Amino acid sequence: MGNRRKSKSELWANQALAKLWQLRFVLFLASLYLLLAGWLFSGAHNVGVRPSDVYTVSEIPAWKAPDAEHWFGTTGTGLDLFRLSWVGMATSFSVAAVAAALGIGLAHLLVALFVFDPGEKRFRLLNSACRSVGILPAMAVLIVLAGGSGGKQEVVIIVLAFLVCLHLAPVIANWFREGEEGFDVLAAYALGLSRLEIVRGRVSRKVIRRYPGIFAALVPSLMLVETALSFLGMGGDRITCGSLIAYGQGLIIEAPWMALYPGIMASVVVLAFSLLGWLVNRAVRAEQIVRFL
Amino acid sequence: MILHRLLIAVIRLGIAAAFLILLVEVGYVLLGGADRHVWDLSSYRDHSAGAEIVVTGWGDKWKSASTHTLLVLALAYGGALLVGYIWGVLAARWRRMGGKYLLSAIFSAFAAVPPFWFAIAVAIFSYFSWQRPGFADDWVVDQGPDVLSWWNAAVVALPAMAAATGWQIRAVAEVLEKEAGLPYVRGLFYSGYSDENIFYGNVFRRSLPDLVALIDSTLPFLLGCIIYVEWAFRYAGIGRLFVEGVRQGIYEDILMGGVWMAIVVCIARFCREVIAGLLKKS
Structure with missing residues (x-):
């Protein structure tokens, strides 16, 4: 009984448990992050209000100052401002999350175009192109495109994703470069593995493991950008905190x-998401260091 | 070397201007469905009636807006560089106690506050607590020292500066920490050099080119932030003109505003490259 060989499923379960234990901090922080996002969306459904209803002020305004019933007071049409702000932040979060995910994916694809080139200066063109675009402030680019298109949601998301991609691509390229300098990679070369196998099987995996952390840290910044855009009246027909302000x-x-x-x-x-995003990002990186050691 | 860098800066400016023209065309014609092409002269304002008056007013408007925004930029950029570098070096000295996070925490927390809302909150506070007009265009000083314009510029500059400073502290500290992690530092320590001597005499001195490379990195962010804070605080600067131009589809205001920002970034980048070149030589 004591010398029984473990079955495959038992081994797999043990490995999965060990992996979960190794990732415990990341999982804990990520679940807090998701809980906060879930809380935002729990108040976002069935609000049943069009932005035009919110921004209309009748001759005899029905607004109320903040009290125990309405924590943030009410609007000119008597709508609860706390509820509207809640909906607004959920909208900003969803736009930011989609744009961040798309931006990270695009940046990875862009870097992948250069990463298999064996030359020493393979990322030079990418870095120069991204730096040149940075001469114009990203916010100005966003304002021109969003303002020109009338604040269409899809345009805002796509432009945000492209801007994230252009700013993130040199960083990801740097991670690839650093990843190829590790001792484990040198050992793999010594063992006779090809460059393609090493980059695909070892370096890429290390880089991709960092993406959840980057996503968590990017979302609050993009939420702020989206809020600013709505404040300028270029956020389209949506209720957000920016348009409410x-x-x-x-x-x-x-x-x-x-x-x-x-x-x-x-x-x-935004502060809560920034703090959690930063912690998730740090935990993801720390987990990588532990794995490497 | 300077002429070579100057030529590169001019080329960069040209690329930025071409990119801006493309952006306006894509934004308004392709995405917005407008029928006014950016290369079509009739898309711009009609200056035929009273041309002289309109052109003079237009030039004055831009001159005044530039002066206002340069004051804001001087405060925000100067503050971010000054605090960012000094606190960044201090953070690297305290690297064993997590100085990087400790010193940048307050700025990072402030960066979570929407900058435009901060400007409006200051205006509300000004109305209700000080019983005086709050927004930048409410009141004009016509005699005595114009302290109010400094106050207005500071309100616009502060939120942008806070976020840029937090980033600058972390970036400076990271450069120094990376250098301090190199093997020669341990060697010097075992040879009996003091911690202070190693840090300022070796680590800091050797990191100078990398530190100089960070000079202009926050500038595009600062300009982007100033655009909408100026609009929120009704501050008569380039950002407000730019946003009004975008909202009303006035191409010349959009192009002028964009090129103005590109010129500022190109000048900063040119200065950084020249200083880095001189440091490399020495």
Whole structure:
């Protein structure tokens, strides 16, 4: 009984448990991140309001200052501002998450065009091209394209993804370069593995493992950008904290809470995501170091 | 070397201008469905009626906006460089205690606040607590020292500066920490050199070219941030003109604003390259 050879499924289960234990910090932090995102979306459904309903002010405004019932007060049409800010942040999160995922994917594809080239200066063209685009501020590029297209959601997401791709590609290229300098890679060369096998089987996997951390750290920044774009009136027909603040900006004497509270909501949510994103990113990197050692 | 770098800077500016023209065409005609092409002269404002007055006003408008934005930029960029470099070096000195995260934490937390909302919150505070107009275009000083314009510029500069400073501290500290992790540092330590001597006499000195390379890295971000904070605070700068141009589809304002920003970035990049070249020579 004591010397029984373990079955394949038993071995697989043990390995899976060991892997989960190794990833415990990453999983814990990632689940907190997802819980926060889940909380945002739990209030986003069935709000049943069009932006035009929110921004209309009747002759006798129905707004109320913040109280126990309405924490953030109400709008000119009597809508709860906390609920609207909640919906707004969920919208910003969804736009940011899609753009970040697309941007990371595009950056990986772009780097993959150069990575199999054996030359020493293989990333030179990529780095120069990305640096040249950086002469114009990314926000200016985004404003021109989003403003020109009337703030279409798909345009905002695609432009954000392209900007993320252009800024991330040199970083990913650097990771590939660093990855190829490791002792394990040198050992693989000594064992006779081809460059293609090493890059695909070893270096790429190391780089890809960093992407969840990058995604988690990117989303809060993109949420801020999306909020800023909506504030400028280039976020299209969506309720976001940016558009709520822009709406409140015109009423700061009569109803200052309308500009103030959506901003507090945005700050708190972005701060929470930034902190968790940074921790997830760090944990993912630390896990890599442990694996390497 | 300087002439060579200058030529590269001019080429870069040309590329940026061409890219901007392409962006306007794609944004307005391809995506927005407008029928005014960017190369078509009739797409620009009609200056035929009272041309002189319009052109003079247009030039004055841009001159005044440039002055306003340069003041904001000087505060934000100067502050980010000054605090970023000094605190970054300090953070690298405290690397064993996580100085990089400790010193940049307050700036990173501030960076989570939407900058445009910060400007509006200052205006609201100004209305209700100080009983005075809050936005930049509410009040004009016509006699005595114009402290108000400095205050307005500081409100626009502060949120942009905070985020850039946090990034600068981390970047400076990372460069120094990377250098401090090299084997020769341990060798010097075992030879009996003091920690301070090793850091300032060797690590810092050897990292100077890499540190200089970080000079202009926050500038595009700062300019991008200033664009919408100016709009939010109703500050009469380039950013406000640019956003108004985009909202109303005024091509000349968009192109002028974009080229103005590209010129600032190109000048900063040119300065960085010249300084890096001189350091390399020495």
